[in-house]
Amino acid sequence: MAPEYAMHGQFSIKSDAWKSWNNGTTTDIIDPTLKTGSGPLHDIFRSVHIGLLCVQEKVIDRPTMASVVLMLNSFSMALPLPAEPAFFMRSNYDPEVPLLQEYNSLTGSGGLGSSQYSVNEVSISDFVPR
Incomplete structure (x- = not known):
């Protein structure tokens, strides 16, 4: 499972x-x-x-x-067997709350600077159509 x-x-x-x-x-x-x-x-x-x-x-x-x-x-190249994939999970999962918004609410920040990045310093883009 x-x-x-x-x-x-x-x-x-x-x-x-x-x-x-x-x-x-x-x-x-x-x-x-x-x-x-x-x-x-x-x-x-x-x-x-x-x-x-x-x-x-x-x-x-x-x-x-x-x-x-x-x-x-290269179709003649033999591929190694893949190991089990990694899973990204959060204990309080809420699909309606983007990661950055959740992080900012937990840290109390919301302006520019390091709060524009998730905890592991990877930027997150949230695209919204016009």
Whole structure:
């Protein structure tokens, strides 16, 4: 069972893709329109495999962008088996509250400066259509 489902009752795309790939049922997550007439399924399976390599829990196990480009362009290259993906979870998960807004409310800040970044100093963009 995926951790985010156990804690919040929600499945993530990563957990569904991992479960399907691990069970050998990757075709279950492929859009039906891609299954018919979009090319060989092994190309889609390879893309899913590479995607799972990119979301592995241990950062050291994840491929570099140069490696990903090489994997995508070299079909003769054998791919390593992906480990279980990492999951991002918050204990007080509320999908209506963006991370930055939640962080600012917890720290009491809201202006410019370091409060424009999440705790791990990664910027978050919240796009709103006009």
